[in-house]
Amino acid sequence: MGLTIDDLTVRLGKRKVLDGVSAELRSGRVTALLGPNGAGKSSLLRAILALIPADGGCATLDGTDITELDPRIRARRLGYLPQSAELAWNIPARSVVELGRAPHRSPFSGMTAADHDAVELAMALTDTTTFADRLTGELSGGERARVLLARVLAGEPDWLLADEPLSSLDPAHQVDMLERLHGFAQGGRGVIVVLHDLGHAARIADDVLLLKEGRLLAAGAAETVLQPELLEQAYGIGFERVGSSLIPRGRHAQ
Numbered sequence: 001m002g003l004t005i006d007d008l009t010v011r012l013g014k015r016k017v018l019d020g021v022s023a024e025l026r027s028g029r030v031t032a033l034l035g036p037n038g039a040g041k042s043s044l045l046r047a048i049l050a051l052i053p054a055d056g057g058c059a060t061l062d063g064t065d066i067t068e069l070d071p072r073i074r075a076r077r078l079g080y081l082p083q084s085a086e087l088a089w090n091i092p093a094r095s096v097v098e099l100g101r102a103p104h105r106s107p108f109s110g111m112t113a114a115d116h117d118a119v120e121l122a123m124a125l126t127d128t129t130t131f132a133d134r135l136t137g138e139l140s141g142g143e144r145a146r147v148l149l150a151r152v153l154a155g156e157p158d159w160l161l162a163d164e165p166l167s168s169l170d171p172a173h174q175v176d177m178l179e180r181l182h183g184f185a186q187g188g189r190g191v192i193v194v195l196h197d198l199g200h201a202a203r204i205a206d207d208v209l210l211l212k213e214g215r216l217l218a219a220g221a222a223e224t225v226l227q228p229e230l231l232e233q234a235y236g237i238g239f240e241r242v243g244s245s246l247i248p249r250g251r252h253a254q
């Protein structure tokens with residue numbers, strides 16, 4: 001059981017952006033999704049979430065094809081933090097976080113005590129309580145990113161799929177975000193996170209999926225995938241170990 005990707009193939013326009021990707025993802029662990037620009041990382045998250053159709057294969061959650069789940073159940077079980085921190089509405093931050101409870105509420109019903117508790121907890125975890133009443137248009141990019149994380153956490157999903165969640169955060173909030181994701185997984189839920197920084201991946205990931213040109217180049221425990229030879233194949237540059245870090249050597253390094 002868990003989240004299984006089975007021979008998933010996706011075309012966007014004329015491009016095959018995912019080509020026969022298969023993997024078993026486990027709850028209680030952080031899976032980092034790595035690979036160069038254009039490798040298909042965002043497409044893989046979006047295909048798992050049934051936001052883009054598969055041309056072949058499928059993703060299943062506890063044995064059920066995710067595309068066959070009722071959309072409300074799907075939204076409850078799979079939380080998505082997309083790459084862009086844009087927000088369509090200029091509303092108070094707390095109202096954005098409250099939207100994360102939508103899959104738990106019936107239309108036109110008010111917020112229950114449980115809804116309020118989940119919102120307050122999510123805001124506390126993301127350090128957003130202090131600007132809960134400010135309009136999102138008045139927040140910095142990093143503050144907006146944290147509000148969006150709070151919105152996903154408020155939905156109490158079983159799985160969190162986060163696409164480059166660190167990109168607009170300062171170092172302190174990057175560390176906070178990594179700890180939040182780690183804590184989320186330690187609570188028994190599943191995390192799939194797209195990362196570019198290999199140091200962050202080494203710090204947080206239990207497992208790694210390494211994509212290149214829409215194909216899975218390697219998958220497994222982080223220490224087995226985060227190896228200079230595999231990373232070189234994926235990114236086309238050399239890597240060397242310095243202490244516990246993997247440092248890029250450049251395209252023409254010997």
Ligand SMILES: Nc1ncnc2c1ncn2[C@@H]1O[C@H](COP(=O)(O)OP(=O)(O)OP(=O)(O)O)[C@@H](O)[C@H]1O
Binds near residue numbers: 014017037038039042
């Ligand atoms: N709507 C689209 N139509 C056609 N091709 C697309 C579309 N969206 C993405 N692609 C292509 O699909 C491939 C995979 O894109 P994707 O965004 O999944 O990669 P990524 O690994 O997340 O990249 P990055 O690290 O740059 O965010 C790229 O070659 C991209 O140009």
